[in-house]
Amino acid sequence: MSRVPALVISGPGTNRDHDVELALELAGASVQVVLADELIRRPAMLDEARLAVVAGGFSYADSLGAGRMLALDLAVGLGDRLSTFVEAGRPLIGICNGFQVLTRTGLLPGALGHNAHGRFECRWVVLDPVPNSVSVWTKGIDDTIHCPIAHGEGRYVHPDPEALAAAGQVALRYRSTNPNGSVADIAGVSDASGVVLGLMPHPENHIVPRQHPRHRRAGGGSQHLGLRLFDNGVEHAKEL
Amino acid sequence: MATRHRLTIRTLDRDPRATALATAAEHVGLPIPETIAIADIVFVDAPLEADDRDRLHAVLVDPLLQKGSWDLPTTPGVEITLLPGVTDTAADAVRHAAAQLGVDIDSAATGRRIEFSDAVDDETADDIVRRLVANPVIERWQTGTIEPPHVDDRPSYAAAEVIVIRGLDDGGLTELNEQRSLYLDIEELRVIRDEFERLGRDITDVEIEVLAQTWSEHCAHKTFRAIIDVTGGPDGDDTVAPLLVQLRDCTDSIDAPFVRSAFVGNAGVIEFTDGTTIALKAETHNHPSAVEPFGGANTGVGGVIRDVLGIAHRPIAVTDVLCFGPADLPLGKLPDGALHPQRIRQGVIDGVADYGNKIGLPTVAGAILYDPAYTTNPLVFAGCIGTAPSRPLHDGPFPGDRVVVLGGATGRDGIRGATFSSATMDATTGEVAGASVQIGDPIVEKLLIDALIGAEDLYSAITDCGAGGLSSAIGEMAEGVGADVELDLVPRKYAGLEPWEVWLSEAQERMVVAVPPQHLEALRQRCSRVGVDVADIGSFTGDGRLVVRNNAAVVADLDTAFLHDGRPQRRMTAELPMPNRTERIARTVADPAATLLELLAHPNIASKAATIHRYDHEILGATVVRPLVGAAGDGPADGVVLASPLAHEGIAIGIGVNPWYGLHDPEAMAYAVVDEAMRNIVAVGADPDRVALLDNFSWGDPRRPSTLGELVVAVEGCCGAARMYGAPFVSGKDSLNNEYIGSDGQRHAVPPTLVITAIAHVPDADHCITPDLAEPGNVLLLVGDTDAEFAGSHLDLLRGAPKNPGVAPSPVPEAPADYRHLHAAMRAGLVESCHDVSEGGLAVALAEMCIAGRLGANIDTLPHDDLATALFAESCGRLVVEVQPQKVVAFTKVMEARALRLGTVTDDSTLSIVGTSPVAVQSLVAAFNQVDA
Structure with missing residues (x-):
């Protein structure tokens, strides 16, 4: 079976592009990492991809608000091509800085502010997939997903989180510890169609069981791998 | 307008x-x-x-x-x-x-x-x-409201100033030295004067700044290259080889098969696994961090990452060791002109986090130490590790290669940082030194990495712009070859820079590469793709002269032989310390359980979680053993282990540092901190026969014979320990003159601070060992011997030292064999958990294992008849090991009986030690987890 062509979009300061590249490869995709500038010069690359990622990091050093400059680059440079990609049902995921970018481009609802405690924080979190979620990325996952967060601006803000949840657009919530003050413990949100997912945590850093901090003790296990999200995304793209 | x-x-x-x-x-x-x-x-x-x-x-x-x-x-x-x-x-x-x-x-x-x-x-x-x-x-x-900064862009004179040096007597030379803050020795100034008298001309400002920078302690390591006359040693008065020569000879004598490059270039290079080399380097950034903690630490991290990039390796991890004054120092006790330790700590940690997190490297290993002596002289050690596919080291530049500067533009930032590091600080330092501090731009450096990794065939030599800027980078590359460069071609942040400022600026995020002309276009294209600026500013010539032009006019013309070899070798005097090596003096501890809780809460021992979580230690997905481990993710690990997600093998990083031993016996300290770094890596499952070491010395003014004496014996200790463990030093760095003259006129020096970083091969990254207790019923054993070695111990820091503290922890000749056996036991699957015994002794080690595993322990046998010695002495060479009951016989056999059964792991959530009151594990957790920042 041929591998799903996937595109990892990175900007100046994106730094988890290669982590997500490996995750997608393990999930069965054939991955190309592309700089936003190159993609803007050759937008046809987007047409050739069946799945896309806006990867995490510190594009433009988070200057003047995380994700804003890269979102501006994509909006100005690609026009409505990203929307067209999504309207064709092709899965798109924004992780961490990528989530911040996608909210700024309007492809995802809400916004991400400074963590309530005011600091960058890196630690492992447990995510609950939300049962009524429309997301193709979390479809069929009943187990909790374990993976690290590493961000300073991850407090999810939305004017009406209940309506968002009712529409099935809340895909993931933090279990027990809400690390950043996100409204309603929201860790990941979907667009209305379910093909776009944005989340602050890094599922691409839990793709083999050994990466789990408690892999030698009870608590880890392959059912909690972040890789499962990518498996879902690739699976969905295959069926297109 | x-x-x-x-x-x-x-x-x-x-x-x-x-x-x-x-x-x-x-x-x-x-x-x-x-x-x-x-x-x-x-x-x-x-x-x-x-x-x-x-x-x-x-x-x-x-x-x-x-x-x-x-x-x-x-x-x-x-x-x-x-x-x-x-x-x-x-x-x-x-x-x-x-x-x-x-x-x-x-x-x-x-x-x-x-x-x-x-x-x-x-x-x-x-x-x-x-x-x-x-x-x-x-x-x-x-x-009220402020107007934005406006750069002073007055046009420069754009010409070099000629400074009369011919005919100057010692008085005149000294005046010149002070006027331009050169920090040169009088012997060096005389040699420069004589050289220019021989040349029949006076010196330009560019030339004198180049010489001051190249001959600075920071760049020339004058103390480590000096001939040293020693007095007071056991062998009577003597002359010892330069310290750097001793360290190199030590590495040569160990002759480890995995060393590819030691003490050459920007970083050491080793090869544990065929086909992949590892570059390692640790740097200090002390003075800048004292006056601008964020920028100092920020650019310290940026600098050491460039060191690894400067030997053509992809950086994969960052380490940091930080020494601060007490965070609770009353404002009234703060010396004039110094920043409060709390603020220094906050700025330094923010600076490390900002750079490491943004550039996308995990900051994985480190230590934080507190002592009043660090109040005015905080220490910031930053390390970096990189990997690359094996290939021959670059051996250029060659005549005809272009001198190419990559990265950020040049501004008036960081002028004279190399010479500033030789200065003793005082109450006015912050005001006068402002220009020597910079703020980093990690994104630009990230792009430099992206541009340069994979471009190894396009250049013949590479180095980073660190202290001394272009002067240092190009000056070193041009040694023996010569270079001719045009400053007009150096991209500027703004106008108004004098030629010497452009040449000496320590503007961050720049690399210099020597590029054969036929590869220039390919390099330009690579750089253009990721948005890195390229400036071709001249060529390497082959005539051995360093010629610097500004708008075509020659502003410096120096023979590189004079520049690099003309400096007169320093001759220095060291007075060796007379440590107590004979008296083992026990301590009396009234309430061991309460003492244990106080030790766990001591700032040096207590959890560093608040800092560790500020650093991204997960990026790249390779961190297998993290700095915090265990059931609740709050137990302190020994070493950390890195292994690419799909790789079977990995590397472990261990760090040893203990300045308090150094106050009593600097040579024993060197053995002890090498041993600690070795214990760190052995405890997580690394092979003690495949270890490379880095040294970092932060010391006071070596022109004081007693201070130099401490340095001399510490280097001897390093060499002795390296030979004992068969672990060669491959790189190092010294930062001397860490002193502050208070407004009272008194000199305050840092305690002798030696940081040892060990990088070791992990043969099986799937089966690393951590210190969290695993299973009730398992047996706890102690490897190594315990004796009343208390000088510099944390028990003394807590309770005060007796007038005669006795011996500091001393070298353990059995340790190399013990570690080898322990590693064999781990490989055979005989070990469940393991933790090294360090600050606070056995009691703290056991407590940390309980905290990490959220399990209790019942200790019925102690390693020494004296309770305080058994619990709190800090003898080297010891580790606590958890073994399943049915494997104890096999384990003891592998250890050749050098393991003492202490007791068992329990499920009663209590640490019970014979002869002391039991302590609930929750109390241990609470004491240890007091917030640190």
Whole structure:
């Protein structure tokens, strides 16, 4: 079976592009990492991809608000091509800085502010997939997903989180510890169609069981791998 | 002249920065109203139409988070902007946004605004900003509204100044030395004068600055290359080989098969697994961190990452060891001109986090130490590890290669940092040294990595621009070859730079490569793809001369032989210490259980979680053993282990540091910290026969014979320990002159601080060992011997040392064999958990294992008849090991009986040690987890 062509979009300061590249490869995709500038010069690359990622990091050093400059680059440079990609049902995921970018481009609802405690924080979190979620990325996952967060601006803000949840657009919530003050413990949100997912945590850093901090003790296990999200995304793209 | 516009951006929810400021103010006892707020300011000089403003507003202000106003604020506040010339990455982003929107702007700048209520008078507001918010070294502030910085771009003289040096006597030379802050020795000044008398001309300002930089302690390691006459040693008066020669000879004599390059170039290179080499380096950035903690630590990390890039390896991890004054130092005890330790700590940790997190490298291993002696001289050690596919080391440059500068533009930042590091600091240091501090731009460095990794065939030599800037980088590359460069071709941040400033600037994020002309275009294309600037500024010539031109006029013309070999070798005098090596003096501890809890809460031992979680230690997905481990993720690991997600093998990093031993016996300290680094890596499952070491010495002024004596014996200790363990040093760095002259005229030096970093091969990354107790019923055993070695112990730091503290922890000749056996036991699957015994002794080690595993332990056998010695002595060479009951016989056999059965793991959530009151594991957790920052 041929591998799903996937595109990892990175900007100046994106730094988890290669982590997500490996995750997608393990999930069965054939991955190309592309700089936003190159993609803007050759937008046809987007047409050739069946799945896309806006990867995490510190594009433009988070200057003047995380994700804003890269979102501006994509909006100005690609026009409505990203929307067209999504309207064709092709899965798109924004992780961490990528989530911040996608909210700024309007492809995802809400916004991400400074963590309530005011600091960058890196630690492992447990995510609950939300049962009524429309997301193709979390479809069929009943187990909790374990993976690290590493961000300073991850407090999810939305004017009406209940309506968002009712529409099935809340895909993931933090279990027990809400690390950043996100409204309603929201860790990941979907667009209305379910093909776009944005989340602050890094599922691409839990793709083999050994990466789990408690892999030698009870608590880890392959059912909690972040890789499962990518498996879902690739699976969905295959069926297109 | 365009109109100036300013956008003030306020958060809708309370800005966490305001909360942090209120907390900080409370810590130092300054009253602060709850209503304090922080806003961001964006200045734009442009003829903006209303529509332009709206479009900028839409990008710069997120309506769900913020509101923005183009009106001047009328409420009380203090505003802060960067000083002219200090890197302002946010302003770059504003320019980028405007360009994307098609809005023409002339210039942009950013600032911050602290908004006080009417209840705060201007003087108090200014005081709060001065003490807690702004740093005059890089920022300025004023009450009300501020105007953005304006770079002084007066045209420079653009010519070198000629300085009369011929005919100067010692008095004249000394005057020149002070006038230009050269920090050269009189012997060196005489040699320079004689050289120019021989040449029949006077010296230019560029030339004298080049010589001062090249011959600085920082760049030339004059003390480590000096001939040293020693007095007071056991062998009577003697002369010893230069310290650097001793370290190199030691590495040569060990002759480890995995060493590819030691003590050459930017970093050491080793090869544990065929086909992959590892570069390692650790640096100090002490002086800059004292005056501008954020920028100092920030650029310290950036610099050491470039060291690894400068030997053509891809950086994969960062380490940091930080030494601060006590965080609870009363304001009244703070020496004049020094920043409060709390603020230094905050700035340094922010600086490390900012660089490491943004460049995308895990900051994985480290230590934080507190001692009053670090109040005025904080120490910042930053390390970096990189990997690369094996290939021959670059052996250029060759005549005809181009001199190519990559990366950021050059400004007036970091002038004379190399020579500044030779200065003794005093109350005015912050004011005069401002120009030697820079702020880093990790994104630019990230792009440099992206451009250079994979381009190894396009250049013949590479080095980074660190201390001494282009002068140091090109000067070193040109040694024996010669180079001819044109300063006009160096990209500038702004006009107005004198030639010597361009040549010496330590502007960050620049690399120099020697490029054969036929590869120049390919390199340009690579760099252009990721957005890295390339400047071809001249060529390597082959005539052995370093010629620097400015607008075609020669401003420096030096023989590289004189530049690099002309410096007279220093001859120094060392008075060796007379440590107590014979008296084992026990301690009396009235309440061991309470003492254990106090030790766990001691700032040096207590959890560093608040700092560790500020660093991204997960990126790249390779961190297999993290700095915090165990059931609740709060147990302190020994070493950390890195292994690519799909790799079977990995590397472990261990760190040893203990300046308190050094106060009593610097040679024993060296053995002890090498041993600690070895224990760290053995404990996690690394192979003790495949270890390379880095040394970092931070010392006082070596011109004082007793201080140099301590350094001499510490180097002897390093060499002795390296031979004992068969672990070669492959790189190192010394930072001397870590002293401060107080307003009382007294000199305050740091304690002898030696940081040892060990990098070791992990044969099986799937089966690493951590210190968390695994299973009730398992047996706990102690490897190694315990004796009354208390000098410099944390028990003494806590309770005070007796008049005669006796011996410090001494070398353990059995340790190498013990570690080899322990490693064999681990490989055979006989070990469940393992923890090294270090600060606080066996009791603390056991407690940390209980904390990590959230299990109890029942200890019925002690390793020494004296209770305090058994629990709190800090003898080297010891590890606690957890073994399943049915495997104890096999384990003991592998250990050749050098393991003592202490007791068992229990499920009663209590640490019970014979002869002491039991302590609940929850109490251990609570004591250990007191917040550190």
